[in-house]
Amino acid sequence: MLFTSPLKSSSIRIMLLGSGELGKEVVMEAARLGIETIAVDSYPNAPAHLVANVTHVVNMKDRDALLEVIRREKPSFILPEIEALSIEALEDAEKEGFHVIPNAEAVKKTMNRKNIREFAAKELGLLTSAYRFVKSFGELQAAAGEIGIPCVVKPVMSSSGHGQSIIRSEAELVRALEHAKEARGDASELIVEEFIPFDYEITLLTARTEKETVFCEPIGHHQEDGDYVLSWQPMDMPENVLEKARMMARTITDGLGGRGIFGVECFIKGEDVYFSEVSPRPHDTGMVTLITQSQSEFSLHVRAVLGLPLDFVFYGPGASAAFKSSSEASVPVLDVPDGAFDKNAFIRIFGKPVSHVGRRMAVALVFDEVEKAKAKAQEIAASIKG
Ligand SMILES: Nc1ncnc2c1ncn2[C@@H]1O[C@H](COP(=O)(O)OP(=O)(O)OP(=O)(O)O)[C@@H](O)[C@H]1O
Numbered sequence: 015m016l017f018t019s020p021l022k023s024s025s026i027r028i029m030l031l032g033s034g035e036l037g038k039e040v041v042m043e044a045a046r047l048g049i050e051t052i053a054v055d056s057y058p059n060a061p062a063h064l065v066a067n068v069t070h071v072v073n074m075k076d077r078d079a080l081l082e083v084i085r086r087e088k089p090s091f092i093l094p095e096i097e098a099l100s101i102e103a104l105e106d107a108e109k110e111g112f113h114v115i116p117n118a119e120a121v122k123k124t125m126n127r128k129n130i131r132e133f134a135a136k137e138l139g140l141l142t143s144a145y146r147f148v149k150s151f152g153e154l155q156a157a158a159g160e161i162g163i164p165c166v167v168k169p170v171m172s173s174s175g176h177g178q179s180i181i182r183s184e185a186e187l188v189r190a191l192e193h194a195k196e197a198r199g200d201a202s203e204l205i206v207e208e209f210i211p212f213d214y215e216i217t218l219l220t221a222r223t224e225k226e227t228v229f230c231e232p233i234g235h236h237q238e239d240g241d242y243v244l245s246w247q248p249m250d251m252p253e254n255v256l257e258k259a260r261m262m263a264r265t266i267t268d269g270l271g272g273r274g275i276f277g278v279e280c281f282i283k284g285e286d287v288y289f290s291e292v293s294p295r296p297h298d299t300g301m302v303t304l305i306t307q308s309q310s311e312f313s314l315h316v317r318a319v320l321g322l323p324l325d326f327v328f329y330g331p332g333a334s335a336a337f338k339s340s341s342e343a344s345v346p347v348l349d350v351p352d353g354a355f356d357k358n359a360f361i362r363i364f365g366k367p368v369s370h371v372g373r374r375m376a377v378a379l380v381f382d383e384v385e386k387a388k389a390k391a392q393e394i395a396a397s398i399k400g
């Protein structure tokens with residue numbers, strides 16, 4: 015593969031649609047290869063804006079605005095980093111010859127729970143929780159009656175748990191409908207899912223090109239209110255169950271096609287592996303790979319996008335713990351304890367320009383045996399103030 019200095023007309027140009035903490039790491043990996051980066055988001059000074067060559071602030075749900083910036087910048091590759099994008103703009107861009115990662119159809123399927131769930135369950139025959147789609151309170155009541163309580167209600171388009179509720183009694187259905195409106199994407203339709211009382215859940219990071227597919231060690235994680243707070247790698251699990259998860263990950267990623275890394279989310283109950291959802295991009299729980307692998311999920315994403323070899327080494331166990339802000343600040347200040355700078359500890363401060371209560375602002379990473387790493391990462395995250 016030939017590389018040119020960035021900003022030359024022949025250089026490879028990667029455009030990130032979404033410029034949060036995950037995009038920032040992708041931009042830095044691309045920059046390490048001398049690739050020019052263009053970071054787009056809906057607000058200025060987003061994390062990836064801080065490190066990219068070119069930045070844009072665009073309403074990415076606006077088809078014309080998004081297409082305009084793509085046509086103007088003429089990127090070699092377009093990497094969606096969030097779900098709430100104008101899919102029509104990506105479809106048009108693809109028709110015009112732009113390379114969308116992994117491809118516009120896969121982005122369309124995964125951005126909406128209805129598309130990806132029906133694809134996984136009906137077309138690919140993967141095991142999932144029972145589910146129904148509803149548009150009104152009456153339909154929600156009927157679906158909860160059929161599926162049973164507890165169940166989980168989520169907007170068809172949302173992420174990081176926004177607008178999601180676990181229903182434990184029928185009385186909670188009204189609040190779930192209201193809460194769903196907090197979705198970042200589209201709450202005009204909701205999915206009602208059977209609650210799976212899983213033993214544990216994993217993200218199986220799967221990188222693919224036309225030539226090969228590689229799996230990272232499974233990542234175990236804890237979620238609070240549908241958002242990740244702690245992840246660790248590897249998740250200790252029986253080899254036969256892991257093999258089932260790998261087969262599921264291969265089926266879904268082959269089904270979606272294209273190049274890039276995918277975060278395949280599975281629930282494990284006994285020997286059963288349920289497909290939950292998949293991100294066609296790096297996954298928040300996968301930030302732990304920044305310290306556990308010779309090629310992190312971000313590096314693997316860039317390599318896959320470029321069609322490069324995907325082989326890597328697992329260095330050893332580690333954990334990550336998210337720091338979420340407890341304040342509303344227009345100039346966020348994080349007070350980080352010295353422990354975050356111990357020899358086996360790392361802190362990534364995203365540099366978000368504004369904090370809100372509950373907004374993820376940083377992540378603590380610890381390289382150690384899993385239980386020790388989890389405890390220390392949590393201790394660091396808990397002692398950050400801001
Ligand atoms: N059917 C279910 N049964 C049990 N727990 C569930 C179910 N659906 C979701 N959860 C819990 O809620 C978490 C978030 O759900 P999900 O991944 O669907 O939401 P999300 O908003 O897309 O999150 P993200 O964007 O962070 O991946 C899951 O990781 C799991 O812990």
Ligand SMILES: NCC(=O)N[C@@H]1O[C@H](COP(=O)([O-])[O-])[C@@H](O)[C@H]1O
Nearest residue numbers: 032033034035036037173174298373
């Ligand atoms: N689970 C999806 C996820 O972690 N996405 C990451 O969070 C950012 C949005 O953060 P914000 O809401 O604080 O702007 C996204 O841009 C992406 O990096």
Ligand SMILES: [Mg+2]
Nearest residue numbers: 174279290291
């Ligand atoms: Mg998820």
